[in-house]
Amino acid sequence: MAIPEQVETPGDTAGGRVVRRHRLSTRLWHWTNVVAVFTLLMSGLMIFNAHPRLYWGHYGANYDTAWLQIGARDTDAGAEGYVRVGDAALRTTGVLGVWEKEGRTMTRAFPHWMTLPNYYSLADGRRYHFLGAWIFGVAGLLYMLWSIANRHVARDLLPTKRELRPRHIWRDIRDHARLRFPTGAAAARYNILQKLSYLAVLFVILPTIVLTGLGMSPFMNASWGWILDLFGGRQSARSVHFIAAFALVLFIIVHIAMVLLAGPVNEIRSMISGRFRLPEDKR
Amino acid sequence: MSVSRRGMMARGAALLGTGAALGGCQRILETGPVSDVVYSLDEFTRDAQRLVTDRRALAPEYALSQRSPVFRANGSRTVDTPEYRRMLANGFADYRVRIGGLVRRPLELSLRDLTNLPARTQVTKHDCVEGWSAIGAWTGTPLKLLLDMAGLDRTRARYILFRCADNYGDTPYYETIDMIEAFHPQTIMAWRMNGEMLPERHGAPLRLRVERQLGYKHAKFVTGIEAIADFANVAGGKGGYWEDSARYAWWAGI
Numbered sequence: 001m002a003i004p005e006q007v008e009t010p011g012d013t014a015g016g017r018v019v020r021r022h023r024l025s026t027r028l029w030h031w032t033n034v035v036a037v038f039t040l041l042m043s044g045l046m047i048f049n050a051h052p053r054l055y056w057g058h059y060g061a062n063y064d065t066a067w068l069q070i071g072a073r074d075t076d077a078g079a080e081g082y083v084r085v086g087d088a089a090l091r092t093t094g095v096l097g098v099w100e101k102e103g104r105t106m107t108r109a110f111p112h113w114m115t116l117p118n119y120y121s122l123a124d125g126r127r128y129h130f131l132g133a134w135i136f137g138v139a140g141l142l143y144m145l146w147s148i149a150n151r152h153v154a155r156d157l158l159p160t161k162r163e164l165r166p167r168h169i170w171r172d173i174r175d176h177a178r179l180r181f182p183t184g185a186a187a188a189r190y191n192i193l194q195k196l197s198y199l200a201v202l203f204v205i206l207p208t209i210v211l212t213g214l215g216m217s218p219f220m221n222a223s224w225g226w227i228l229d230l231f232g233g234r235q236s237a238r239s240v241h242f243i244a245a246f247a248l249v250l251f252i253i254v255h256i257a258m259v260l261l262a263g264p265v266n267e268i269r270s271m272i273s274g275r276f277r278l279p280e281d282k283r
Numbered sequence: 284m285s286v287s288r289r290g291m292m293a294r295g296a297a298l299l300g301t302g303a304a305l306g307g308c309q310r311i312l313e314t315g316p317v318s319d320v321v322y323s324l325d326e327f328t329r330d331a332q333r334l335v336t337d338r339r340a341l342a343p344e345y346a347l348s349q350r351s352p353v354f355r356a357n358g359s360r361t362v363d364t365p366e367y368r369r370m371l372a373n374g375f376a377d378y379r380v381r382i383g384g385l386v387r388r389p390l391e392l393s394l395r396d397l398t399n400l401p402a403r404t405q406v407t408k409h410d411c412v413e414g415w416s417a418i419g420a421w422t423g424t425p426l427k428l429l430l431d432m433a434g435l436d437r438t439r440a441r442y443i444l445f446r447c448a449d450n451y452g453d454t455p456y457y458e459t460i461d462m463i464e465a466f467h468p469q470t471i472m473a474w475r476m477n478g479e480m481l482p483e484r485h486g487a488p489l490r491l492r493v494e495r496q497l498g499y500k501h502a503k504f505v506t507g508i509e510a511i512a513d514f515a516n517v518a519g520g521k522g523g524y525w526e527d528s529a530r531y532a533w534w535a536g537i
Binding site for chain 1 (some may be wrong): 308309312320321322324325327328332335336337340342343346349350351352353354355408410411412413414415416417418481494495496497525529530531532535536537
């Protein structure tokens with residue numbers, strides 16, 4: 001891909017100029033993932049609804065101790081939804097455990113508006129999940145290899161020594177907290193918090209999600225037993241799959257918030273066409 | 284381009300956008316061609332999994348101390364037919380499993396015949412499609428041994444069909460597996476569980492253990508084992524009770 005990533009001379013990078021920002025591979029992967037990840041998350045919640053309990057170790061079923069459970073219990077005031085983590089329980093009636101669909105009270109963990117399909121079907125949820133998984137897994141692997149080959153990782157994502165200094169990181173955290181975003185040429189590059197979070201997503205969270213997903217497959221367990229050893233059993237893999245998915249949700253929430261704060265039109269355009277207008281210095 | 288046409292296009296785009304936002308995702312997945320892809324993915328996943336793995340790889344086996352304290356029973360936990368109640372009452376002395384279909388020597392074996400054959404014991408993990416797992420010890424006759432005894436027609440047989448004594452409403456339970464899983468060394472017809480004769484809730488007197496597949500493949504209360512060329516003409520044609528009635532995938536390796 002011969003897309004010039006950064007602008008050639010510093011003189012050209014004053015605020016207001018339009019530059020090329022994201023490579024085609026990054027843009028393609030981004031929008032593929034929007035579809036695949038939302039399919040995976042929503043169908044994943046449907047699958048979770050079939051057995052809304054999480055365990056550690058090799059086995060885990062209703063008679064065993066679940067570290068997390070979303071459920072419903074009968075009270076004098078009617079059905080009450082709850083989320084229990086360890087010994088701590090939170091009442092969640094209306095959202096989790098007990099919720100309404102078209103005027104009917106339902107007792108499933110995640111409500112219909114969060115799941116795919118929007119009615120209870122483990123079979124369909126699984127089919128959609130595997131469709132999403134194929135797209136997500138193949139695209140993710142290609143992107144990872146492509147990004148190493150075209151030096152996207154080395155040039156744009158790996159932090160420099162200077163950026164890793166605690167003082168630099170601390171200043172970036174303070175700038176983020178004050179919502180002071182880079183202007184001019186600096187806005188065309190990733191800042192250190194962006195770099196670290198993208199690296200964590202690309203090389204930790206996504207591979208963890210894929211591996212723990214494969215670790216739940218009894219057929220893969222036979223040949224790739226090392227996945228079970230790595231995570232400490234199938235039920236641990238299932239728990240880690242769920243935790244990693246929620247880490248990804250957290251990333252998506254922060255990511256969308258940052259896009260909205262930094263200028264959604266300019267940011268979204270740069271992810272579609274690659275054209276990004278460098279923000280002007282406000283002072 | 285006329286203004287009205289542009290207006291129409293804008294409305295069309297807005298509608299499309301709203302549709303996509305409001306659960307349109309699901310509607311797209313339910314349309315003909317996409318739905319076909321979703322449903323054929325099953326076989327693609329099976330082929331891909333077999334491509335990157337060893338066909339004879341053994342499912343993990345565990346120590347006796349790693350077993351679940353209580354092994355959850357699922358699916359049919361009891362069989363409410365007079366024949367079954369009668370057989371259960373006299374310890375399955377009258378029980379026979381028929382091995383037939385595409386074989387040269389159809390067999391009828393009693394529970395005693397089965398327990399006198401060479402057996403395999405394995406402590407394995409049972410993974411339910413719902414997400415839970417339980418570990419238990421199983422003893423049974425290797426399916427390959429039974430198929431060899433019956434003189435399996437290896438050129439024509441492509442699947443093994445398990446007929447069961449349990450019914451869902453009026454529909455008898457059944458399952459099918461292909462020959463790779465049927466010949467797998469851990470695929471056994473189990474008659475013993477955790478050191479006792481197989482209890483009713485786990486499929487007495489005989490159930491399938493096909494360790495690289497999800498729980499619904501492990502047919503319980505087995506009364507017939509048939510070698511077949513195709514399952515399109517069996518019951519609903521999808522190869523199993525849950526496959527027919529609830530759209531579960533035939534390939535249950537994931």
